Amino acid sequence: MHLKKTLFASFLTLGMAGSACASSLVATTDTLLGAVAASAEALSDATSSLRDSKVVRAARDxxxxxxxxxGAIRGVRLEAALALIRGHAPELANTGDLQLAQAILSQ
Structure with a gap:
């Protein structure tokens, strides 16, 4: 009988530890996804005034x-749009090209 209690306690402990790890993973993932979404929203807000720009529209492809x-394929139209965006929104000077390209696509 003592062996059954020990096994049951072991399985219960393992189950709780697994549950804690899963909860931690979910919390970490939610935090990272929230940060990415906030970053994308900030980029979208900063570039929304450029939405009607012919240069930015031409850079979508x-x-x-x-x-x-x-990042391996860099087109001339994209380069022009990135320069325009950074010229009109200096706060995006340190924003990566990939993030800005994604913001262009989201417009």
Whole structure:
């Protein structure tokens, strides 16, 4: 009988530890996703005034290629749009090209 209690206590402890790890993973994932969403929203707000720009609209295909290739394909129209965005929104000077390309695609 003592063995059964010990096994039951062991399984219960393992189950609780697994549950704690899963909860921690979910909390960490939620935090990271929230930070990414906030960053994307800030970029979208900063570039929304440029939405009607012909240069930015023309860069959508280049931005899609850039994002799909993880930065390997850089088009001339995308380069022009990135320069325009950074010129009009100096607070985005340190924002990565990939994030700005994703913001262009979200417009």
């Amino acid at each position: 280049d931005a899609a290629s850039f994002v799909a290739s993880a």
